[in-house]
Amino acid sequence: MTAREMFEAIGFVPFFKTKDLIIYENFPDNEKERINVVFYLKIKQIRVYYVETDEDVFINMPLLKAINKQCEEFGWLDKLTIMDELIEKEKMGKPSHITYSKKENKFIGVCRKCHQIVNQKMNYCCSCGKHLDWIEENENISHIEESKRGG
Structure with missing residues (x-):
């Protein structure tokens, strides 16, 4: 299963994409529960927040698995990549x-x-x-x- 399929299975769709970032968003009935998952591609960081309040979201296991799968597909979790980044820092x-x-x-x-x-x-x-x-x-x-x- 791809990251996109995992996100879609839990109600998220690819909402916005540029060379610098990818945003997945869900569209629940309650507007206050709308969430963005933002992948900042150049700096390899992720932000998950409520769209309406800009507050951080507690991440459940299905969402965490989808995020990890996306990171894996980006190559962010490769052991060599992680070690290279630590050495570079x-x-x-x-x-x-x-x-x-x-x-x-x-x-x-x-x-x-x-x-x-x-x-x-x-x-x-x-x-x-x-x-x-x-x-x-x-x-x-x-x-x-x-x-x-x-x-």
Whole structure:
């Protein structure tokens, strides 16, 4: 049975598809129970929420099986893929567009993997989990703090 067939068996239909995401949606009688299952293809993440309230959904086993089957069909669950992703996340990466924020007294930048704003206090990107390399910036912040003290 394919993921699509599994979703359809529990009342979900493919609702929207682009190169970046796929959305399955159900259409129950009670509009408040309408659910979206969104697969973010580039970042390999899934979100399940109630359409009307944007609240998270508790996932039952049939839905979890359909989600897992879809992930399997995408190749997201291959052991080598998972291990490669873990290794890639652990490789330190220097953020791009690094600038010093006087207001916050720290360096800020952009994660090269997911393009989220990160700051020097973060060892890992909160969005994608990428290990961040702030070594030079940590050295520079010491020099900035010494010059403020007149040292």
